Amino acid sequence: MPVKIKAYLQEKGINPSMQRVAVMHYLLNNFTHPTVDEIHSNLSDSIPTLSKTTVYNTLKVLVDNGAALQLTIDEKNTRYDGNVTPHAHFICLGCGCVHDVEPIKLDEVSLSEYKNLRITETQVYYKGFCEKCYQEKLLKEAENNK
Ligand SMILES: [Zn+2]
Numbered sequence: 001m002p003v004k005i006k007a008y009l010q011e012k013g014i015n016p017s018m019q020r021v022a023v024m025h026y027l028l029n030n031f032t033h034p035t036v037d038e039i040h041s042n043l044s045d046s047i048p049t050l051s052k053t054t055v056y057n058t059l060k061v062l063v064d065n066g067a068a069l070q071l072t073i074d075e076k077n078t079r080y081d082g083n084v085t086p087h088a089h090f091i092c093l094g095c096g097c098v099h100d101v102e103p104i105k106l107d108e109v110s111l112s113e114y115k116n117l118r119i120t121e122t123q124v125y126y127k128g129f130c131e132k133c134y135q136e137k138l139l140k141e142a143e144n145n146k
């Protein structure tokens with residue numbers, strides 16, 4: 001596996017240092033849209049010398065070279081995604097979980113009206129409640145109405 005990740009990073013023009021391979025490996029095995037803190041705490045067991053700043057800088061290199069996506073869906077935490085194929089995201093306002101959702105086809109006809117804009121990135125975010133949180137919300141509301 002690490003060999004394949006090395007090749008993947010090189011393909012993206014990234015020098016595959018040990019930290020970069022480790023962070024990329026984590027992203028490709030955890031499609032939970034982790035935060036810097038989550039990645040750091042999970043990797044620091046196997047790489048004790050890894051600092052949070054290094055994780056942050058590594059993610060920046062991955063994002064800048066198109067190997068990972070940076071998501072701003074969560075106002076409190078920047079999240080990262082190893083899936084760089086276009087897709088939309090859903091965040092639960094209850095528990096904060098982030099899910100991938102089917103990519104929607106943005107209306108290219110209406111976008112083509114903006115001839116002077118060169119679009120390099122599209123992010124589509126949905127917010128709401130996951131099944132579990134929605135049920136809890138309904139229960140709470142029912143209780144408040146008693
Ligand atoms: Zn939830």
Ligand SMILES: [Zn+2]
Pocket residue numbers: 033081083087088089099100
């Ligand atoms: Zn995603």
